[in-house]
Amino acid sequence: METTMEMHDLCAIAAREPRCVLATAVKVEGHAYRKQGVSMLLTEEGVRYGSISPGCLESDLQARVDRVLDKEQLEFVEYDMRPADDLSWGETIGCGGLIIILLEPVCGELRSILSRMHTYFQSGSPVELTRSFYHQYTRIHYVIKVVIHPSGSGAAATDSDSGKSVSQREGRSEPESRDIPLQISTRYVPKPRLIIVGAGNDVIPVARLGRSAGFRVVVADWRENLCTTARFPGVELIRGFPHEIIPVLDIQSGDYIVLMSHQFPREREFLELLEDRNYAYLGIMGSRTRTARLLNDLPPLKHVHSPVGLTIGADGPEEIAISIAAELVACKRAAAVTECLNVQRGITHATDGYRASGR
Structure with missing residues (x-):
């Protein structure tokens, strides 16, 4: 059993x-x-x-x-x-x-x-x-x-x-x-690992809900003043730029990854380093246009969810975090049986605020 x-x-x-x-x-x-x-x-x-x-x-x-x-x-x-x-x-x-x-x-x-x-x-x-x-x-x-x-x-x-x-x-x-x-x-089964790239304020509720949903949460960021235990209690922290954290993370096929740094060059660097690696989920915060620019000229990446989160009409960091956690749970449960569900997506997470609208 x-x-x-x-x-x-x-x-x-x-x-x-x-x-x-x-x-x-x-x-x-x-x-x-x-x-x-x-x-x-x-x-x-x-x-x-x-x-x-x-x-x-x-x-x-x-x-x-x-x-x-x-x-x-x-x-x-x-x-x-x-x-x-x-x-x-x-x-x-x-x-x-x-x-x-x-x-x-x-x-x-x-x-x-x-x-x-x-x-x-x-x-x-x-x-x-x-x-x-x-x-x-x-x-x-x-x-x-x-x-x-x-x-x-x-x-x-x-x-x-x-x-x-x-x-x-x-x-x-x-x-x-x-x-x-x-x-x-x-x-x-071990707790699946949720790797969040970015340690801004909007990551705090995602990390908290991720832990509550049964994930082993890792927050990675190069900004040491943001990536602290005071801001992320009970969370594993990795400090460094993408080329430094990728070897430490040793990404595995069961890992869930969410990009939330809002730093275009760093996220592009991280995505370039993901080539030929296996993982279960890749969520990208931001509009479809921004994601298209991030992925431009890159080899096709697997299991991309963009904009990240389920379409629930989320507004504000807490509701957006709920939409992300809900999508993570849906994919985790589906992965236990078959491939990740083709869940509804379409929340636009603006990088200049927290407005979200379904598409």
């Missing part, structure tokens, strides 16, 4: 949280808020990262964290919201169905596995995590595999990495009676 949960983030968070528990939905039947395979982290201090329900299960899961950490044992928790007359859950759960959640203390080999998964995610590699249960579900053997997508093929090949085994003390449930398989595999 494949899940859209951002395990990329959870792996990074686990590295800095000394005592936390990984909660994973290992079985889902009927209607549920999230799908099977989704995970979240719960810390000893009560901080929660991610979600499995609309908020109705997390408090109960949090109450189990201290026991799981203190005993260093896994635990299975079942929430059955299927009975129509279940008054204890029916008015608060917000959904109906069966959810079985595995709680694992993040220590020892699991911590090592999550750290290695994060390294693969940072390099852009999808990862498959397999849990094999032994001794009446009281022991787990972990195996991670790097998933490789051959060029031009829809099938995925796997490159096995070394497996790890961890022993857990006796659990508090009897999952075998609930028909939980002895082996569960979940495939996680």
Whole structure:
């Protein structure tokens, strides 16, 4: 199975949280808020990262964290919201169905596995995590595999990495009676990278929305006074001119690129350096006339979206940022199945202001 949960983030968070528990939905039947395979982290201090329900299960899961950490044992928790007359859950759960959640203390080999998964995610590699249960579900053997997508093929090949085994003390449930398989595999994809060339004020909301939409955001600019952590918190920053940042970026086939510097010569230089490189999306801020001038005499570039953003009648930097984020999400979702949708485009983003009009 494949899940859209951002395990990329959870792996990074686990590295800095000394005592936390990984909660994973290992079985889902009927209607549920999230799908099977989704995970979240719960810390000893009560901080929660991610979600499995609309908020109705997390408090109960949090109450189990201290026991799981203190005993260093896994635990299975079942929430059955299927009975129509279940008054204890029916008015608060917000959904109906069966959810079985595995709680694992993040220590020892699991911590090592999550750290290695994060390294693969940072390099852009999808990862498959397999849990094999032994001794009446009281022991787990972990195996991670790097998933490789051959060029031009829809099938995925796997490159096995070394497996790890961890022993857990006796659990508090009897999952075998609930028909939980002895082996569960979940495939996680890394967060796609959104590279924004330019660090002006109009980039700030695009970077913020890009992060919220599940992108790993990188802002690149040669103007050091603009490309700062104060202006772009939580964003990777690369400072330099196009010929300096291109080698550092090492653009990959899954990258999304948006040109928003409003500096014609620099963007032209960047586009010239994109020749023969693969990427998923290239959005260019500005009018059609400006883009035509930018692309003049260049070899045909792939996946160009210009003017960038969906046609929603956006006006002002915040609305324009929303239109850009919406187009990025549309292409990201479509790319998971087939080529990027031929989404409607046609917003004119004037370089001398923030007027936008559909065409």
